[in-house]
Amino acid sequence: MTEQLAGGDLSRLRQLNALAVVHVLRGRPALTLTELSRDTGLSRPSTEDVVLQLQSQGWLEEVQPAPGVMGRPARRYRFRADAGRVLGVDIGGHTIRVLAADLDGEVGHTVRVPVAITAGRAERLRAVDAAVEQCLSAAGLTGADIWATTVGTSGLVDAAGRVVLSVAFPEWTGVQLAQHVGRLVGGTVLVENDSRLAALAETWRGVARYAQHVVYLLAGLRTGTGLIIDGKLHRGFAQAAGEIGALPELGWIRAQEHLRSWTGAPAGTDPDDLAGYVFASAREGDRKAVAVVRRYAKELALGASALVLALDPQLVVLGGGFSRSADVLLEPLRREIEKRCVRIPEIVTSTLGDESVALGAVKLSLEHLQEHLFDVRTGVAAPVRPGR
Amino acid sequence: MTEQLAGGDLSRLRQLNALAVVHVLRGRPALTLTELSRDTGLSRPSTEDVVLQLQSQGWLEEVQPAPGVMGRPARRYRFRADAGRVLGVDIGGHTIRVLAADLDGEVGHTVRVPVAITAGRAERLRAVDAAVEQCLSAAGLTGADIWATTVGTSGLVDAAGRVVLSVAFPEWTGVQLAQHVGRLVGGTVLVENDSRLAALAETWRGVARYAQHVVYLLAGLRTGTGLIIDGKLHRGFAQAAGEIGALPELGWIRAQEHLRSWTGAPAGTDPDDLAGYVFASAREGDRKAVAVVRRYAKELALGASALVLALDPQLVVLGGGFSRSADVLLEPLRREIEKRCVRIPEIVTSTLGDESVALGAVKLSLEHLQEHLFDVRTGVAAPVRPGR
């Protein structure tokens, strides 16, 4: 049941110690052997042995010794985060966004390619290709340099990287995203729902950093959720978790309609821009707009409350396009949640903005590599792109 | 972030290998060194070394060699599951139930002590004491032999083993259960909500065996849930997870009322027994009873659907007292869930009966020991009761 860490021979020990060194060094500046020895708990000579091995494999690199220090200058080693790269792709309604990052998650290049909201499947896929290729060439990389890629999209996604159902873009249903993007890059290609990725990004570099249980609400032209449970992204048995909005009685389907029912905007306003006007008017104290926002918040709070009651998260994060209007939306939302829930979690607004999905995609790519490259079961192998 | 397995010296390797041997041997009949060697991946001589060490510590015991076998008879070793014991306690409305089990989860002794449903806090606690003491003496044990105990109770429980809120038994709110039971037994005393324990029991020895994501519905005089996520019991940030029934819009509070509204039972029937009559009449085809059951199922399905949509479990398990009437309840429930959910999980009935909570309590005790006694970080120490 519990999958057990296998024992083994002495090389296993070296594996574990190499892993410990890598773990100490990742995401930190260069360290001396003495410092590494202290942080890993290994003896100095052993540390040196391990470091030399990792260096010859290509995981570590010696850097200039720190100048102006007493005693013999120590060699310093850093983790070669640039040994491999990952991509994070966000396929949005208006924009395709691609981030290239190194193994420490440092984002080196960002590319945005606009795409018409009305674009069909083929046109949108072409934009994705263009964005990925632009990002690669800007970073001076080829697809072979990419060790893992995650693609964020709206809709339900299956384990094979296919969009099973997309409500927002009907033509999108059935598209083989993993396969399509896999033509351009090496390594594994993961496909994940965008709300989930945004949630993941919040636990990585957003307001939910280090929180173990998080309910993320994507509030925008679409409404969605991402659940972090026990520090991990929760997908469910068939990757269909978080679809609470589909429950007829909770009415996330209706939520949008409240906003669209507002009549205070200039005639001929694009319905997609209407929300902005509503929130702006509510901010200025327009009675009717405030009421509309309150009704929207109530519908949103219904589903959110169901999630909060079910999961008892530490944090609820409000993200998505409407989170820019958190100043008028957050308070009504909080009040409605407080009405319904047993224990009230903190409710905060995302600060990652519209890059959160792509950032989450980067993070998922990194987590995938973490499992395959730096796992306690396998230890560290040479730094080469892992197989698919 | 990810807590890393520390490296170490050679003794670490021995720890891991000892752990591997214990893991292979737990819950299985006695094995020979050759068999152990094969299953652990260690060489024969090393296996012998490890086994001898574990034997001298008291974890392993040599048993009679298997008779009538070709070649030189091999020594056989078994895991001493009786080196320590755990208790599982179920504090129910009418019954206190205590199970004593060994480290393999083999239940040796079961004790049931009746208690009046109207009993107050002191009387109920006295019954708990009596049940624990009876179970200990029946098993020939003292409290000092118990390495871990889990107490199941209705209501919300905090991390310190206090009942924070009990709706069913108002007097129960605030009772320091862990502390109270801790007077009688050694080791850690855990306190957990009964629905959650029942859910855990289903994944251990019930219909949800080996399922990773499970929604358990306790349907009875009380309605509750237990959530298994990623193979683990989900408690939430403040142990308040699974309280979906509290959402006013989903109406689990109302669910009971449907059953009680039925007028077909003999006059003067105890309201607690009413449900049985409704289900019996429905079984016989009484139109009104069928309608009542359907309404109840619908209310139950509302909350269940919210959980299914949120979590996308592999399995929904119907447990609790009403699961005895699954023949009339399950189908309406299934239909209502199918109406609302995107992906429909399997929906099955519990078969563990009224011992599920106590069984789940045993399992939680064992999981607690597993973490502290057989963890990869610490390895195996001598078989003595771990500290609180």
Next chain:
DNA sequence: GTTACTTTTGAAGGTCTCCATAATTAGTAA
């Protein structure tokens, strides 16, 4: 009752990885 066969046991020799300690080296500071 002896002989052949099978499988486990026990012992020997070798390798790997770690640790502790001491001698050496390469800098800074006076």
Next chain:
DNA sequence: TTACTAATTATGGAGACCTTCAAAAGTAAC
């Protein structure tokens, strides 16, 4: 130039593992 400091290099030893082979303790066949 000399003293001081801290890292490096070298040495010896211990623990845990592996492979290999001879001896032992049974069963099965004659």
